[in-house]
Amino acid sequence: MTYWDQEKECMARDNLEKLQLRRLKETVFRSYAFVPAYRAKMDAAGIKPDDVNTLGDLQKLPFTTKQEMRDNYPFGLFAVPMSEVVRIHASSGTTGKPSVVGYTRKDVDTWADLMARALVSAGADKRSVIQVAYGYGLFTGGLGAHYGAERLGASVIPASGGNTQRQILLMQDFGSTHLACTPSYALFIAEVMHDMGIDPAGLKLKAGIFGAEPWSEQMRTEIENKLYIKAYDIYGLSEIMGPGVAIECPFRTGLHIAEDNFLVEIIDPVTEEVLPEGSLGELVITTLTKEAIPMIRYRTRDMTTLSNGECPCGRTHVRMQKVLGRSDDMLIVRGVNVFPSAIETVLLGIPGVEPHYMIILERQDNLDIMEVQVEVSEDIFSDEVRKLEDLHKRIAKELESNLLISVKVRLVEPKSIPRSEGKAVRVKDNRKI
Amino acid sequence: MAKQISVFLENSSGRLAHVTRVLGDAGINIRALSIADTSDFGILRLIVNDPDHAYKILKDAGFTVSETEVIAVRMPDSPGGLADVLDQISEENINIEYLYAFLGFAGGDALVIFKVEDIKKAREVFEKKNINYVEAQDLYKL
Incomplete structure (x- = not known):
């Protein structure tokens, strides 16, 4: 097994916890001292930095939400003067203002190191040619992967997102061995490659590092079969750092969270109660080394489970399962919670069904109607109405038995659902409530 | 065919x-x-x-x-022409998925396109029963 930083990645739990506690105390102290919003929250909760003496004391501290980042827009949560900030990123807000994050020189350095760690875990080394097809810009994906790949010593192709034919040309001519982008964009690249008559078997591409949106195991299989690569899930979010917070190892039984830098909990998104290991809930992250914008108990809204069991790769860091969905992307349809990723899992379990789908929500006579549009590929098309109707019924039945609500399925023409070059838009909620 | x-x-x-x-x-x-x-x-x-x-x-x-793959069958353009063909097909237990008529005619006869479950068997039956079907290259030219 190859590691980037074996000492940290394989640290014995008791030593790791000592390191975490020391860093947690520093983080809480600095936040209280330098961020007025944190001090106000902690004072209101009657907590002083000195009250944090064990890792369990973390639970006494108040949560931080995306809303607080907006309330303190743009730099209100920074713990250092702007003269110490060397980089600014922002995450796109679907509503209201974006959340803005800053990085000190040391933060950028830590991030590059963690991203290099992630790339090594996904089988890359200094001989790799890494094509970064995440967007470069305010989004953390592009520059995050870029700095990590450079730190590793690999050759980086800063392709950024979009211009798919050129992406494929670069892969062919520059011999890219690793592709970093969103999983939905990877599938789109595979599709364009197919349309261009290019056989991916002729490429040097070996692996992909895919993240920034939830994706299913079925989608992984689909990408691996279409591009002839190994697909690794990477996790990160700009509020915490960017890509590289967690990464799969070759055993791919969950994503190892870089616990020397992040302290994680799982909570019930409604009651905010901390749940025991193995429970499904919302991931909450506390940064342990961030200087510019420390985050204490940040509610990620990502739904997952944690597992501390031994991993054959030798890494001791806790594993999170693939993100099941977002606690706030979660759709409530006729009172039932529905994750778009659950719909994807059902669809991709049906042979021949392509992972291109759209969920449309309408409200008619005070009743929610959920329509799932599925593209008819050549694999599932038939000249007989009966066979297409059987398929239609099968999709509807399987969705209904998994989601426990009735679903209107609509078969649509291929490529009629818009393709994304970044995060896929899967839901159109037209309900006027 | x-x-x-x-x-x-x-x-x-x-x-x-x-x-x-x-x-x-x-x-x-x-x-x-x-x-x-x-x-x-x-x-x-x-x-x-x-x-x-x-x-x-x-x-x-x-x-x-x-x-x-479908079969184009030629039949007299007169009352009962299609019924005669269908009778013979059903006697041999050939399942028809669907059928539709050709636009225009072939030498005064009507043409009907058949999609059957087992096309090989249908062909054998047509030959045995002297049902007139049209070969592909002739059909595209009509």
Whole structure:
């Protein structure tokens, strides 16, 4: 097994916890001292930095939400003067203002190191040619992967997102061995490659590092079969750092969270109660080394489970399962919670069904109607109405038995659902409530 | 035996016009057609003068297309002509998935396109019973 930083990645739990506690105390102290919003929250909760003496004391501290980042827009949560900030990123807000994050020189350095760690875990080394097809810009994906790949010593192709034919040309001519982008964009690249008559078997591409949106195991299989690569899930979010917070190892039984830098909990998104290991809930992250914008108990809204069991790769860091969905992307349809990723899992379990789908929500006579549009590929098309109707019924039945609500399925023409070059838009909620 | 081109169509306005325009612009002549439709989608089935070219043109235009083997049967254009053929087919337990009529005629006879479950068996039966079917190359020329 190859590691980037074996000492940290394989640290014995008791030593790791000592390191975490020391860093947690520093983080809480600095936040209280330098961020007025944190001090106000902690004072209101009657907590002083000195009250944090064990890792369990973390639970006494108040949560931080995306809303607080907006309330303190743009730099209100920074713990250092702007003269110490060397980089600014922002995450796109679907509503209201974006959340803005800053990085000190040391933060950028830590991030590059963690991203290099992630790339090594996904089988890359200094001989790799890494094509970064995440967007470069305010989004953390592009520059995050870029700095990590450079730190590793690999050759980086800063392709950024979009211009798919050129992406494929670069892969062919520059011999890219690793592709970093969103999983939905990877599938789109595979599709364009197919349309261009290019056989991916002729490429040097070996692996992909895919993240920034939830994706299913079925989608992984689909990408691996279409591009002839190994697909690794990477996790990160700009509020915490960017890509590289967690990464799969070759055993791919969950994503190892870089616990020397992040302290994680799982909570019930409604009651905010901390749940025991193995429970499904919302991931909450506390940064342990961030200087510019420390985050204490940040509610990620990502739904997952944690597992501390031994991993054959030798890494001791806790594993999170693939993100099941977002606690706030979660759709409530006729009172039932529905994750778009659950719909994807059902669809991709049906042979021949392509992972291109759209969920449309309408409200008619005070009743929610959920329509799932599925593209008819050549694999599932038939000249007989009966066979297409059987398929239609099968999709509807399987969705209904998994989601426990009735679903209107609509078969649509291929490529009629818009393709994304970044995060896929899967839901159109037209309900006027 | 003949090649039928089948095209998936969403039930929205202008889709059929689009398919036929794509074919027309490529100089493809439609010899027979039928549309099977449900409330959500339709399947357009076509016999054309150059099926392989039509298949490629439609695929390039982004449609979901398939090629299906069908049989064109020639029968007298007189009352009971189709019934006679169908009787003979049912005696031999050939299952018909669907059928539709050809546009125009062949030497005073009518032509009907059959999609059957077992095309090889159907062919044998047609030969045994002296049912007149038209070979592909002759059909595309009609």
